[in-house]
Amino acid sequence: MSKPCSRHPHTHRLIQQPLTELTEKLRQGSRKVTGPRQAILDVLRRHASPLTNKEIHAALGKEDCDLATIYRNMHTLERMGLVRRYDFGDGAARFELASEEESAHHHHLVCTRCSMILEVDDCFPEEFQASVASRHGFVGVSHRLEFFGICPKCQATPSATA
Amino acid sequence: MSKPCSRHPHTHRLIQQPLTELTEKLRQGSRKVTGPRQAILDVLRRHASPLTNKEIHAALGKEDCDLATIYRNMHTLERMGLVRRYDFGDGAARFELASEEESAHHHHLVCTRCSMILEVDDCFPEEFQASVASRHGFVGVSHRLEFFGICPKCQATPSATA
DNA sequence: CACTCAATGCAATCGGTTTGCAAATGCGTT
DNA sequence: AACGCATTTGCAAACCGATTGCATTGAGTG
Incomplete structure (x- = not known):
């Protein structure tokens, strides 16, 4: 595997x-x-x-x-x-x-209905962080990034009204 | 108005x-x-x-x-x-x-020492989010992204360092 | 001006997390 | 194999941000 x-x-x-x-x-x-x-x-x-x-x-x-x-x-x-x-x-x-x-740290994709959590293996553009850090003169910069949405299963489920 | x-x-x-x-x-x-x-x-x-x-x-x-x-x-x-x-x-x-x-919503750069908070005006690549969403079949996807580091002022400050 | 329902103050409560303390336990030393 | 001491654990109480029930106040409307 x-x-x-x-x-x-x-x-x-x-x-x-x-x-x-x-x-x-x-x-x-x-x-x-x-x-x-x-x-x-x-x-x-x-x-x-x-x-x-x-x-x-x-x-x-x-x-x-x-x-x-x-x-x-x-x-x-x-x-x-x-x-x-x-x-x-x-x-x-x-x-x-x-x-x-x-x-390496990674990010997640969380279903806001059933709370299922997926790992997001895509890598977040580090240059973005680097540019943010340098532009403001920060050092030792890290970030926290998580995604939220509705998973396929919950989309199929009638569930909530809206 | x-x-x-x-x-x-x-x-x-x-x-x-x-x-x-x-x-x-x-x-x-x-x-x-x-x-x-x-x-x-x-x-x-x-x-x-x-x-x-x-x-x-x-x-x-x-x-x-x-x-x-x-x-x-x-x-x-x-x-x-x-x-x-x-x-x-x-x-x-x-x-x-x-x-x-x-x-719209934006992100922040937070100093982990003095808690100063800066707005990060750079825009986060939306295509990244879109690809994450579509790859996993999620809809209505949003994200939360914040940066943490040490601000210039605190870098100058002696403070306890390892 | 009176009426009604939203909004407020107050106190109790809640869920996650932390902490004080005495008892239990890991583990290097004897 | 036992000892000794610092680390850990269990338990209970404390904390902290946030929420809620309830009686009262007050904004907006007829």
């Missing part, structure tokens, strides 16, 4: 991937490899779309780990570059695994 | 710009032209950068109007197209006046 990963040529899907990288990264930051952390990363690993803290919590089985622990860990994991945070403007942060393969 | 307004008897202060357009629009929506609404629009009219509900409330003088009223009115005004809502990911919505003069 996807191009073989040079580092782990034998693994297609990530689910079976060992925690070694994660463990390493955690250890490097003098962080502990705890149950909740492994569980969180594991949940993210088997989900395509970004998940909210609450969704992660639910996927874990509410008894496996406190919601506050998830919030705390998402910060930690984000700081360490293991996960990426997204904001679709609905008031809840969402997280994706930031594995090296699909490393 | 911008003629020096016939000042209303008991409008608070300032207001030199006519409320006529606003008034008209409000009336058209069977909305009332109330003190708080005039005051809110007036505050926005005097500010270049988008303001949060709380900032508007503060600018009004906390006694002039309840915060809940501001929240309610921002929704109303947004729905009527008098203001535009922006989200810079810091958990607080921000609003700008949406007068016809200052064009």
Whole structure:
């Protein structure tokens, strides 16, 4: 399917991937490899779309780990570059695994009816950002870009009046 | 239609710009032209950068109007197209006046240190959005795009650097 | 001038997120 | 294999932006 990963040529899907990288990264930051952390990363690993803290919590089985622990860990994991945070403007942060393969940040296309989320692989013109930055003398400029619309399925659905 | 307004008897202060357009629009929506609404629009009219509900409330003088009223009115005004809502990911919505003069929606460049906000007048390539939409079969697609970086002033400032 | 419904003030509430603190646990050290 | 200490966790309470129910006020209209 996807191009073989040079580092782990034998693994297609990530689910079976060992925690070694994660463990390493955690250890490097003098962080502990705890149950909740492994569980969180594991949940993210088997989900395509970004998940909210609450969704992660639910996927874990509410008894496996406190919601506050998830919030705390998402910060930690984000700081360490293991996960990426997204904001679709609905008031809840969402997280994706930031594995090296699909490393670069990307954008999403969110259905405003069913909340389905697609990754947008098209690359955003970086020159645009560069010109914006230089024109105003800003440095270290990043951007946040998300798309919203109505997905094919919801278009077919009679649903709302309008 | 911008003629020096016939000042209303008991409008608070300032207001030199006519409320006529606003008034008209409000009336058209069977909305009332109330003190708080005039005051809110007036505050926005005097500010270049988008303001949060709380900032508007503060600018009004906390006694002039309840915060809940501001929240309610921002929704109303947004729905009527008098203001535009922006989200810079810091958990607080921000609003700008949406007068016809200052064009359609635009983007911002936010300093992550001092929170200064600049308008980015460059126009975002619409073909990009169009291609994203059509490729995935979405309709009614819009986007949200904001830039973040460090402004010239803050670059000069020593501050804590890693 | 009276009437009616929109709008406001106030307080309670809500959902997401953060935090204080004591108990539990990872993990390098002994 | 046990120890010791810093990191983590669970729990509860606090926070914060935002929303809402309700009684009252007030704008616009006949």
